[in-house]
Amino acid sequence: MFDKSSLKEVGKLLAAPKKIALVAHKNPDGDTVGAVLAMYHYLKPKGHMVSAIVPNEYPTFYSWMPGIEKMLIFDKDAKEIKKTLADADLIFCLDFNATHRTGNMGKFITEAKGTKIVIDHHPQPSNEFDHYFSETDTSSTGELVYEFIAGLNDTRSITKDIAVCLYTCIMTDTGSFSFSCNKKRTYEITGELIEKGVQPDLIHKLVYDTFTENRLRLLGYALSERLLVWDELHTAIISLNRDDLNRFNYQVGDTEGLVNYPLSMEKINLSVLITEKDNALRLSFRSKGDFSVNRLAREHFDGGGHKNAAGGNSQMTMEETVKQLKSVLERYKQELDYKLTYE
Ligand SMILES: [Mn+2]
Incomplete structure (x- = not known):
């Protein structure tokens, strides 16, 4: 799936506690929010100092997601986010592959000195980053976050909260398994997430049956x-x-x-x-x-x-x-x- 030497290098970086910024794209969708929160729940218990960052407000139908209250929003918390990005050892860009996709926040990612890592499934990544875990042929960034953790031989660390976030990524980015969902691997991973405690019918209701x-x-x-x-x-x-x-x-x-x-x-x-x-x-x-x-x-x-x-x-x-x-x-x-x- 991913380049072994990149995995090894990033694995090494994660072996000791780091300051880590996890960044979502502008006009956040379920995939980018889910990927950021899944990484948050994955990295935090390992002793890292982790910040979850989103450029602007997320829709309320994601407000039930575990950990979402921790999200810093650039439109409101610009000062804190600028400092967090400048101080970060590692910056994970999740579900986007060019800094301009984060709007006005982009230049602070560009200026930041930390190692920049992309996990994403959009075509034609820009060359602004240090490591790429990029596959265009995959349902969602959430699926790639699962593969990233699997690449580190660490799926045992996937808790129910992580699984719920990753499931939300896959469900929303495939339109509830109606597009970008022709690969066996997507269902294997979905099965693993269900084994970790995800209830697909409940998550569907929480996201889609909450209209005003x-x-x-x-x-x-x-x-x-x-x-x-x-x-x-x-x-x-x-x-x-x-x-x-x-x-x-x-x-x-x-x-x-x-x-x-x-x-x-x-x-x-x-x-x-x-x-x-x-x-x-x-x-x-x-x-x-x-x-x-x-x-x-x-x-x-x-x-x-x-x-x-x-x-x-x-x-x-x-x-x-x-x-x-x-x-x-x-x-x-x-x-x-x-x-x-x-x-
Ligand atoms: Mn996506």
């Missing part, structure tokens, strides 16, 4: 009033501006998963969600089949991600962004014209 009424009504509104379908491009778009979000008292995480709904139409291969947040537009892309939204986001929307799930940004107005999206997609018309078949 406003969130469910926003979903209904988005699908009935804000959905645009471009048949000839096999594409659907949902756009939500500030007023739409305010109307339903938007809270962080309320649009999570929304982008997946249009893909449930047979004719749709690409779904795009555009939301107005912090005076800029955030784009979220999902595809089914071979169309790469990572490429689309990288080449045209200042973003990136995975083949079937990516994010991007736009500095234009909503109207201009939708127009630009349409003109870009016209160029991909052929590539978007397919129908999934059983083979």
